[in-house]
Amino acid sequence: MDFNSLVLARQSNRSYIDRSLENDKLVRILECARMSPSACNAQPWHIIVVDNLELKNKIADATSEKVLGMNHFTKLAPLHLVIVEEAANLTSSFGSWVKRKHFPLIDIGILAEHICLAAANEGLGSCMIGWFDEIKVKKILNVPSSKRVQLIITLGYTDQKTRTKIRKPLDKIVSYNDYRFISF
Numbered sequence: 001m002d003f004n005s006l007v008l009a010r011q012s013n014r015s016y017i018d019r020s021l022e023n024d025k026l027v028r029i030l031e032c033a034r035m036s037p038s039a040c041n042a043q044p045w046h047i048i049v050v051d052n053l054e055l056k057n058k059i060a061d062a063t064s065e066k067v068l069g070m071n072h073f074t075k076l077a078p079l080h081l082v083i084v085e086e087a088a089n090l091t092s093s094f095g096s097w098v099k100r101k102h103f104p105l106i107d108i109g110i111l112a113e114h115i116c117l118a119a120a121n122e123g124l125g126s127c128m129i130g131w132f133d134e135i136k137v138k139k140i141l142n143v144p145s146s147k148r149v150q151l152i153i154t155l156g157y158t159d160q161k162t163r164t165k166i167r168k169p170l171d172k173i174v175s176y177n178d179y180r181f182i183s184f
Ligand SMILES: Cc1cc2nc3c(=O)[nH]c(=O)nc-3n(C[C@H](O)[C@H](O)[C@H](O)COP(=O)(O)O)c2cc1C
Pocket: 010, 011, 012, 013, 014, 071, 127, 128, 129, 130, 131, 132, 165
C-alpha cells in the first residue's frame, strides 16, 4: 500500500472479528514501533502485549465506561497493547524542563501512530484508547503505581469498512507565513 492510501486506511476500528492475530504480523508492528522517533532518542516507553484472554478481558473492562457508554467494543479485540511511559534520558528531560514541554507524551503519540499505521499495513484494525481506569490497568499488569499508562491500543482483524474521514478543511488548519487560526 502506498503511504497516502495507508493514511486513509488507518482508522479507529471499534469492531473486531473472532480471528487471532498472527505472531509475525505482531512482531512487524512492534518493530515499526521500535523505529519511532523520540526527543533526544530517549525512547521513553514500554509496550505490554496483552494477549492472554483473561487479562485482555480485564483490561477491556477497565476501558469501558457504563455511564458514558465508552469503549464497550474493546473486549472484541484479541489483543491490547498497553503503553507505559518510562523515564526519558537526561537530555530529553532537561529539554522538557527548559522548554516546558513534556516530550515523552509527544513521543508516545508518535509511537502510537507508528503502531496503528503498521497495523493498517498488515490489514489489521486498531484503535487508540485514552479513556480507561489507569489504576485498574496498573494493578492488572503489575505496573508500578509511580508510572503512567498513557495509552492502550486495540489490535485485531476488523469487519469495518474504511470510512471517509471527517476532518477540518486544510485552509482552516494551515496558514502560510502568519498565524491565522480560523475556528469553526
Ligand atoms: C490520544 C487518543 C485517545 C483516544 N481515545 C479513544 C478512546 O478512549 N475511545 C475511542 O473509541 N477512541 C479513542 N480515540 C480515537 C479517536 O476518537 C479517533 O482517532 C478520531 O475520532 C478520528 O477518527 P479515526 O481514528 O477513525 O480517523 C483516541 C484517539 C487518540 C489520538
